[in-house]
Amino acid sequence: MTEKDRAGTNGGGAGTSGLSARALTALLLMAIFLFGLIRITANVYSYIADRQGAGLATSPTIAWMLEGSSLAAWVVMMIPCWFTVRRIRPPRFSLPATIAIHALLAIPVSLGHIALMVAFRTALWWTMGIGYDFTSPDGSPILYEFRKDLSAYAELVFILFLVQWLVARYAAPPAPAPERRTLAIGDGAVTHHLPVDEIEHVGAAGNYVEVAWRGERLLHRATLTAIEAELAGAGFERIHRGRLVRRNAVRRVVTHKSGDFDVEMASGETLRGSRRFRENLEG
Template sequence: MTDKQAMGTSGGTAGTSGFSARALTALLLTAIFLFGLVRITANVYSYIADRQGAGLATSPTIAWMLEGSSLAAWVVMMIPCWFAVGRIRPPRVPLPATVAIHALLAIPVSLGHIALMVAFRTMLWWTMGLDYDFTSPDGSPILYELRKDLSAYAELVFILFLVQWLVARYAAPPAKTPERRTLAIGDGSVTHHLPADEIEHVAAAGNYVEVAWRGQRLLHRATLTAIEGELAGSGFARIHRGRLVRRDAVRRVVTLKSGDFDVEMESGETLRGSRRYRENVEG
C-alpha cells in the first residue's frame, strides 16, 4: 500500500531568487528617499551652524521646515522626471540629444520644484500663524533656487537612469501563467470544453468513452487511445487497458495479492487497475 505524498513548492525565480520589477523599483526609490533624508539632516545642521556663526537667531523647527519642504517638492517632481528619463535616455535617444533635452527640461522641472516648495512652506508657515516670505541672500530668489536646482536635477536624472537600468537588468521576469489545456467532449447535443486538470478519469465504453468530470459522467464518441493521445502531457496515466486516470487525482494505491491494484481517487471512487500498468501510478 502506498499513499501519494503532497506536492511541495520549490519556488520560482520571481518568488524566491529575485525581486519583481515593481518590488525592486520600490526598494531602490525608498533607498533614494532615505538618502535624501540623510542629506537634508546634514543641511539642517549646517544651516543652524551658519546662522549661529553669523550671530543670527535660528530655530531648528524652521530649519527642518525649510529643508523638508524642498525634499517633499522633489519627491513630487520625481514623478515627471521618472517618465522623462524612461523616454529620453540612451540608446533610445543618442547621448548628445539626451543631454541637450534634459538640459532644457531642467528649467521647467526646477520652476515646478520652486512653486511646490513655496506652496508647502506657505501652508506650513500659515499653520504656525506666520507669513512666509520667499527671499534669498542675493535678492533674486528664483535665480538663486534655479542655480541650486540645476545640479539637483542632473543628479536626480542620473540616479533615476541608474534605477531603471538596474530594474531592467536584474528584476526577475514575471511568472508566466501556463495556458490551461482543455478537451472538447461531445455529450449528446452538447459539447463541453473541459479543463484537463478537472477530469478525474476516463473509461472505455464500446465505441464511446465515459469521462468523469465534477461528479458527472459524460459519454463521448471516441476511442480511449484517441483520448489518451489528446491528453498526452497532461498528467494522465493508463491503469487498465480500458481506463485512464489523472495522476494528481490519485489519493491511494492498494496492491492486491493477484498483483492487480485498486486506486482511490480524490472523489472517493475506487478503480481497479491491471498489474501491467501499476508502475504508471506508483513510479
C-alpha cells in the same frame, strides 16, 4: 557542471539578484530617499550654523521644515522624472541630444519643484499660525532656487538612469505563467478548447459524453474512459461508473445509509454518487 550551469553565478548575468524588477526598483528608490534624508540633515545643521554665525535667530523646527518641504517636493517630481528618463535616454536618443533635451526639461521640472515646495511650506506655516514669505538672499527667489535645482536635476537624472539600468540588468525575470491546460471538445461542427479548471463534471451519454462547463452542456463523441484518461492529473474523480467530477468544484458530500452519496457542486447542481467510488472523494 557545464558552462551553462556556471553562467550567471558571479553576478554578471541578468536576474542574479533574485529580486523582482518591482522589488529591486523599490529597494533602490528607498536608498535614494535615505540618501536624501542624510543630505538634508547636513543642510539643516549647516543652515543653523550659518544663521548662528551671522547672529540671527534660528529655529531648528523651521530649518527642518525648509529642507523637508524641498525633499518632499523632489519626491513628487521624481515620478514624472522617472518616466522622462525612461524615454529620453541613449540609445533611443544620441548622448548630445539626450543632454540637450534634459537641459531644457530642467526648467519645467524646477518650476514644478518650486511650486510644490512653496505649497508645502505655505501649508506647514499655516498650521503654525504664521504666513510663509517666499524670499531668497539675492532677492530673486525663483532664480535662486533654479540655480540649485539645475544641479539637483542633473544628479537625479543620472541616478534614475542608473537605477533603471540596474533593474533591467539584474532584476530577476518574471516567472512564466503556467500554460493553461485545455480539453478539445467537438460539439457538432464546433470544437471547443475548454480550460480544464472550468469543467465541473463529465457524464456518460450513450456514445457521447456530456461536459458541464459554465452552466452549459456540450456533447462530445467519446467514451468516459477516454475522457478520464485525458483528464488524468487534473483533479477529476469518478463518483459513479458514468460520472466524473472535478474535486475543486465539489462543495458538499452527503452520504446516505445505503452508502451512496450526493455531491453538491459549485454550480448548485446535485449529482448522485455510488458507494463503490465514495473513497475517491474521501482520499
